[in-house]
Amino acid sequence: MAFTPAKETYSGKVYSVAIGTGEGTGTVGGENVLPFHSFEGAAPNRPVIAFEIQDVPPADWPESVKKPFEAVSDDPVKWARFCQDELKAKAIALRLVGTHPDRENRSAEDAAKTVKDVLAAVNVPLIILGSNHAEKDAPVLVAASEAAKDKNCVIGKAQEANYKTIAAAAMANNHKIIAMSELDINLSKQLNILITQMGFEKERLITDPMCSALGYGLEYTYSVMERIRLAALTQNDATMQPPMLGDIGMYVWKVKETQAPEADLPHWGSLEERGIAWEAVTATALLVAGAELLIMRHPKAVEEVQKTIEELI
Amino acid sequence: MALTGVEIFKLLPKTNCKKCGHPTCLAFAMKLAQRQATLDSCPDVSEEAKKVLGEASAPPVRPMTFGAGDKAVKMGEETVLFRHDKKFVNPCAFAVEIKDTLSEADIAAIAEEVVKSEIDRVGQKLRIDAIALTNASGDAGKLEAAAKTVAAKAAGVPVIINTQNTQAAEAAVKVFSDKRPLIYGATAANFEAMANIAKANKAILGVGASGLDELSTLTDKIKGLGVEDMVIDSGARKAKEIIENNTLIRRAAIKKNFKPLGFPIINFIQREDSLHEALLGVIAITKYASIVVLSSIEKWKNLALFTLRQNIYTDPQVPMQVEQKVYPIGEPKPESPLFITTNFSLTYFIVSGEIENSKVASRLAVMDCEGLSVLTAWAAGKFTASKIAQFITESGVEKDIATKELIIPGYVAILSGSIEDKLPGWKITVGPREANAIPAFLRSRG
Numbered sequence: 001m002a003f004t005p006a007k008e009t010y011s012g013k014v015y016s017v018a019i020g021t022g023e024g025t026g027t028v029g030g031e032n033v034l035p036f037h038s039f040e041g042a043a044p045n046r047p048v049i050a051f052e053i054q055d056v057p058p059a060d061w062p063e064s065v066k067k068p069f070e071a072v073s074d075d076p077v078k079w080a081r082f083c084q085d086e087l088k089a090k091a092i093a094l095r096l097v098g099t100h101p102d103r104e105n106r107s108a109e110d111a112a113k114t115v116k117d118v119l120a121a122v123n124v125p126l127i128i129l130g131s132n133h134a135e136k137d138a139p140v141l142v143a144a145s146e147a148a149k150d151k152n153c154v155i156g157k158a159q160e161a162n163y164k165t166i167a168a169a170a171m172a173n174n175h176k177i178i179a180m181s182e183l184d185i186n187l188s189k190q191l192n193i194l195i196t197q198m199g200f201e202k203e204r205l206i207t208d209p210m211c212s213a214l215g216y217g218l219e220y221t222y223s224v225m226e227r228i229r230l231a232a233l234t235q236n237d238a239t240m241q242p243p244m245l246g247d248i249g250m251y252v253w254k255v256k257e258t259q260a261p262e263a264d265l266p267h268w269g270s271l272e273e274r275g276i277a278w279e280a281v282t283a284t285a286l287l288v289a290g291a292e293l294l295i296m297r298h299p300k301a302v303e304e305v306q307k308t309i310e311e312l313i
Numbered sequence: 314m315a316l317t318g319v320e321i322f323k324l325l326p327k328t329n330c331k332k333c334g335h336p337t338c339l340a341f342a343m344k345l346a347q348r349q350a351t352l353d354s355c356p357d358v359s360e361e362a363k364k365v366l367g368e369a370s371a372p373p374v375r376p377m378t379f380g381a382g383d384k385a386v387k388m389g390e391e392t393v394l395f396r397h398d399k400k401f402v403n404p405c406a407f408a409v410e411i412k413d414t415l416s417e418a419d420i421a422a423i424a425e426e427v428v429k430s431e432i433d434r435v436g437q438k439l440r441i442d443a444i445a446l447t448n449a450s451g452d453a454g455k456l457e458a459a460a461k462t463v464a465a466k467a468a469g470v471p472v473i474i475n476t477q478n479t480q481a482a483e484a485a486v487k488v489f490s491d492k493r494p495l496i497y498g499a500t501a502a503n504f505e506a507m508a509n510i511a512k513a514n515k516a517i518l519g520v521g522a523s524g525l526d527e528l529s530t531l532t533d534k535i536k537g538l539g540v541e542d543m544v545i546d547s548g549a550r551k552a553k554e555i556i557e558n559n560t561l562i563r564r565a566a567i568k569k570n571f572k573p574l575g576f577p578i579i580n581f582i583q584r585e586d587s588l589h590e591a592l593l594g595v596i597a598i599t600k601y602a603s604i605v606v607l608s609s610i611e612k613w614k615n616l617a618l619f620t621l622r623q624n625i626y627t628d629p630q631v632p633m634q635v636e637q638k639v640y641p642i643g644e645p646k647p648e649s650p651l652f653i654t655t656n657f658s659l660t661y662f663i664v665s666g667e668i669e670n671s672k673v674a675s676r677l678a679v680m681d682c683e684g685l686s687v688l689t690a691w692a693a694g695k696f697t698a699s700k701i702a703q704f705i706t707e708s709g710v711e712k713d714i715a716t717k718e719l720i721i722p723g724y725v726a727i728l729s730g731s732i733e734d735k736l737p738g739w740k741i742t743v744g745p746r747e748a749n750a751i752p753a754f755l756r757s758r759g
């Protein structure tokens with residue numbers, strides 16, 4: 001029996017969002033099909049993976065992901081250069097975790113200086129993240145936005161509690177922002193609407209529907225992303241059309257599977273490979289669900305996901 | 314396309330004789346359309362109607378059982394393209410490839426590894442489900458000998474006999490008679506002979522082609538030879554082709570009820586680089602494979618793939634719940650802290666994970682709130698002072714702890730006074746709102 005493929009045409013399209021400046025500029029999104037469905041439409045840009053670095057040494061990262069950065073992680077500038085020059089990073093995500101009141105409690109001025117130093121050292125696009133403390137992130141990200149003026153960075157994360165301050169600063173300094181809500185398509189839509197109502201262009205947004213690690217709620221993130229992407233493409237819902245972020249590393253490298261030694265759990269196998277697989281599997285699943293921008297930690301996991309992306313396009 | 318109730322009704326005898334157990338033919342037709350009844354309940358239906366309805370009412374992806382006994386794997390029966398619409402039904406099976414060119418000892422070793430692969434994760438038993446025995450030697454005798462080793466060392470594990478050589482297939486399939494093996498399989502060159510072998514030995518027939526057009530033609534011809542249970546391979550090996558072909562197959566089956574592709578999919582994803590193979594596994598698991606053939610089964614890889622399969626195949630309508638009880642985290646002593654939260658599995662995982670990260674041994678009392686998160690459960694009146702007090706009292710945790718102190722989630726700080734009233738002698742401490750503040754909270758307690 002002859003087979004006629006049931007191809008879909010989609011009415012909507014994901015915004016194409018450029019990040020960074022000059023030679024290092026990258027673009028995410030832009031497709032008018034479901035992830036890796038290039039057989040029925042156009043997907044002009046590959047997903048981008050950003051290496052995560054921090055403003056303070058990664059004391060809380062498990063050993064196997066700390067090790068590859070051992071020689072550089074005492075200094076964000078060295079760390080950023082290492083990612084760009086040695087690991088060929090397409091983007092870097094600087095997490096200002098040291099500003100968290102329960103951590104080093106670094107000031108907004110300190111954070112701004114780190115941002116300036118890192119920007120001076122690399123030319124790939126920079127994602128600048130707060131410590132996920134809604135209150136403290138507001139002043140920190142305002143200072144960071146100013147320090148990075150006109151560098152077309154991605155600032156995050158704007159949440160319901162602090163989006164006004166962060167979006168205003170990003171707007172004034174020509175940046176993109178990440179809008180994060182917690183695992184709910186309606187909350188995500190609502191936040192995008194609130195931010196655009198301030199006059200922030202929807203073409204400058206990146207949606208973070210909140211990540212979860214393999215085995216720890218991954219299916220929720222997976223389905224929320226899939227639903228957002230379907231709404232964007234099949235219903236042409238403009239509020240759901242920004243590219244999506246998967247903030248992988250932070251969620252993966254705190255679960256038991258990336259930390260428990262083989263000696264304690266022999267049936268779980270090698271810790272080193274298990275941790276890398278945990279990050280790479282989580283990342284690949286979210287790419288299939290619709291993420292266009294990933295933040296990851298382990299160089300080997302990034303390399304393998306990159307290899308898979310090449311095979312997917 | 315599936316038929317509507319009215320379309321089905323037109324084909325029924327319209328006598329309203331009630332022998333089917335429904336008051337009218339129309340009522341029965343409605344049940345048929347919703348797949349809540351089967352046609353054999355009506356004794357008077359015509360042959361013509363049977364043929365039309367049988368075709369139309371069969372599930373879009375043919376159900377079948379691979380293997381026999383406890384370790385048999387159910388496949389097919391899928392009804393949707395996206396897991397948020399409805400639960401994906403039958404989790405895909407993982408098979409490891411064993412080549413018949415290996416020594417007997419090596420074959421036995423892999424077979425034993427399969428038998429020992431079972432692990433328990435959140436109450437489910439997960440394992441490598443099957444063995445794909447490949448006739449790499451091209452020799453029928455070697456395949457048969459390898460089949461005997463597998464049958465002895467991995468008794469009961471469903472087997473894929475991977476050869477296009479009909480003589481080899483026939484020799485090996487006899488080793489698994491009554492075990493419902495899968496012969497992979499039939500191609501344009503050998504399908505008549507393979508169909509006969511599958512039929513004679515009650516085996517499932519794997520059908521391989523290059524491309525969906527050739528595949529559809531082939532399954533149609535094989536069906537004409539009387540083989541109903543097939544598993545299909547479009548020839549996709551690269552990630553891009555796997556997504557494309559698997560998606561087009563599932564769409565054709567579900568949206569068009571296109572029978573020639575209404576079969577479970579088998580994907581061969583063997584790679585040198587085991588981690589890369591795992592990532593191809595992600596694509597096969599998320600995108601509709603029913604059988605995934607791997608080249609190796611390291612424990613770390615199994616754990617990651619088992620977990621992903623479990624995540625993808627959970628029911629999206631029913632929030633995952635964990636059992637109500639007091640969970641030890643680390644090795645709690647009498648003076649260790651006691652937390653309480655709800656039994657929404659995500660809440661449980663995140664809270665227990667953060668307590669674990671803090672490296673402070675604790676107890677976590679998980680209360681049955683029908684799988685709702687803390688705030689939702691509180692708003693729905695399921696996480697209230699009196700219910701918490703009752704749960705804590707009945708749990709008997711009191712006898713294991715030195716100080717009667719209970720740490721409640723920051724979001725329900727408002728409940729602390731009334732819990733204290735209902736739990737005389739207890740001190741209620743308000744913990745952080747978000748789980749990620751737990752390590753700092755525990756550190757600050759010294």
Ligand code: SF4
Binds near residue numbers: 328329331354355
């Ligand atoms: S048994 Fe058949 S003929 Fe009788 S009522 Fe049911 S559907 Fe109609």
